[in-house]
Amino acid sequence: MAKVIAVTNQKGGVGKTTTTINLGSTLSAFGKKVLIIDIDSQGNATQGLGVDKLMLEKKKITTYDLFLDDKKEYDKYIYKTSFDNLYIIGSSQNLVGLDLDYIGDMQKEKILKSIIKKIKKDYDYILIDCPPSLNTMTLNGMTAADSVLIPVQSEFYALEGMTQLLNSVQLCKKHLNPKLKIEGILITMYSSNTNLSESVRQEVKKYFGKYVYKTVIRRNIAIAEAPSYGIPINYYDKNAYGTFDYKKLAREVIENE
Amino acid sequence: MAKVIAVTNQKGGVGKTTTTINLGSTLSAFGKKVLIIDIDSQGNATQGLGVDKLMLEKKKITTYDLFLDDKKEYDKYIYKTSFDNLYIIGSSQNLVGLDLDYIGDMQKEKILKSIIKKIKKDYDYILIDCPPSLNTMTLNGMTAADSVLIPVQSEFYALEGMTQLLNSVQLCKKHLNPKLKIEGILITMYSSNTNLSESVRQEVKKYFGKYVYKTVIRRNIAIAEAPSYGIPINYYDKNAYGTFDYKKLAREVIENE
């Protein structure tokens, strides 16, 4: 039975998509069967895995189509990536137009949850890449998940945004998903040659202690290059820092089971 | 009469807030009277200028309160920062709860436009810091603005997101704000020691040619440190690359008048 993890933080550019893709592809390289669900209309997770967004749109198998599907034939939306054990439900720009108010009788935040219930038995992990906003799509992600994984860029604004995010997680837990837990808080884009990264890391450990992963993802140019080839870091450069760091994270995620 | 510029890009973490604060504070140091309006519930522009979000919330003078004010007494929302000629209408977390559907007879995307009409005569520039999403707040920003300034991080996902953003600008121009122009496209976080930044810059120049500023904002750790002190870059370290680059940008913005 799959563990469902929403990768979320309303602060933009903190490494949500990067973590979803690289943790996903590392877990799948370890032999776990992984499904990534892209619920961000930017479709970065879809692109970063080399999947053609326009092709998905033409075939009407994007997240947008999935949410509007009342026949509940969910299998057709699952697309096999070129990487072993790694599958994706991709998104495209059409998601911007999705107005969840008109989805019929289901409470609009619970649509993804009901979809995942039907497909989770086939996977070990389901990772949901959320957009940078506390909107209904992100609430769908949190409501469908067992836990949230929170990437935090090791800079000032990302640190400051943590309180707002944890408030929203608590609200979601109270009103929509009582079993929602914090999977972990991940320090990303850590530069060892600046004081800023270290002081942010210390602050995060001070406030959120037990939730903070031992693994820190270091700033690594190969991580930023890989998406332009549509390849996760562990396939792009197996000797990159990024590959090493995401392997360490994947092991920690498995250990915390 | 003020020039109203919305600083926007739905891609997260590309330097919207950093550009709003540092362009604003450089223009005001040149003697221009500048008002920054923070319409992002993260309130990063408010924090980055050293303004206490909770104090604004207690005094009920945040963007949230402004949007709900039917007495139209707008002056009280304008807060003087500690920097000459630089004013702000700040935001806080309460903005997440703003449901624009209940604002009475005004079309929900045009609220900010009607507010700015009443206050713009007192300023040379009004800069609007938008959230990382194509939501109603961002549409308010684009509808109220004369033009949009688009920061683009010199990395793959930010480049890819440009098409979606320019589509939305066109849609806004067609339905909400016929006079909306592109003020300029700004390359940010440029690292001269990687090929990635240069190849993204070349792509942006190839597709968007005349709109691209000559000024490029280099990646500069002082820029990321300054917000934790609540001080813009030109006051934090007058010899930093960031201070030089934002001065160059401010001159270009004034020249393009």
Ligand SMILES: Nc1ncnc2c1ncn2[C@@H]1O[C@H](COP(=O)(O)OP(=O)(O)OP(=O)(O)O)[C@@H](O)[C@H]1O
């Ligand atoms: N450890 C890292 N080292 C270097 N670059 C990184 C690292 N992690 C992410 N990046 C780069 O930083 C940028 C932001 O990362 P990413 O897009 O994954 O963040 P996000 O939180 O998903 O953004 P959004 O809020 O727009 O969804 C991307 O260009 C990505 O390639």
Ligand SMILES: Nc1ncnc2c1ncn2[C@@H]1O[C@H](COP(=O)(O)OP(=O)(O)OP(=O)(O)O)[C@@H](O)[C@H]1O
């Ligand atoms: N030129 C630069 N050099 C180094 N760091 C930078 C630069 N510009 C921005 N930063 C840092 O990068 C991070 C993202 O920038 P910023 O928060 O301004 O982006 P944003 O687009 O406003 O993000 P959001 O989408 O969350 O609103 C911040 O921590 C900021 O300090």
Ligand SMILES: [Mg+2]
């Ligand atoms: Mg993302």
Ligand SMILES: [Mg+2]
């Ligand atoms: Mg911002």
